[in-house]
Amino acid sequence: AQTIHQWPVAEIKAVGSPLSLGCTIKGKSSPNLYWYWQATGGTLQQLFYSITVGQVESVVQLNLSASRPKDDQFILSTEKLLLSHSGFYLCAWTGTYNNQAPLFGEGTRLSVL
């Protein structure tokens, strides 16, 4: 069975500090991978997606960047955090067929102070 793991579970960071969030999918080769962001009480906003290693497409940047260094890994990062980066970050994956429901990891809750 496929599993998706996000790390860390939660972070408290200072404005201006760097950030790196990770996501690993096990049990599935060549997944499509996605990053979403959810402000408190808000909807899910897609940030990036990747359908293959080394290729990442930006949907909404929000002064963040993403990379896919391995087939099963997706990284979200920034050099300098803003207050507006606070929220819930979710990684999701789908298989080859577009009619499969994107499945989410458990998320990382980020507080920027």
Place this chain on the structure above:
Amino acid sequence: QQNVQQSPESLIVPEGARTSLNCTFSDSASQYFWWYRQHSGKAPKALMSIFSNGEKEEGRFTIHLNKASLHFSLHIRDSQPSDSALYLCAVSTYAQGLTFGLGTRVSVFP
């Protein structure tokens, strides 16, 4: 740019009642339509999906799609307190991922 709207914003229903949620989308080329449920502090989980016009039923849940009207809906029969959550509709085209609505917060009281 896909625009997905949900209504109502929130809903309070008594246990045992029928709950109806609506979703409209703007891109007529949209192919896949989903409902997700998100309990407080948790990740959203896929509830149901539909890919062609019509109706689909799974247990207490029914989903309707009318592509010509750019509209789909979710109906919950015999609502339970455990159904209380944020319901998110989502639309996708190809592999680019989902565009979500703002959500409908449902509260079912005993």
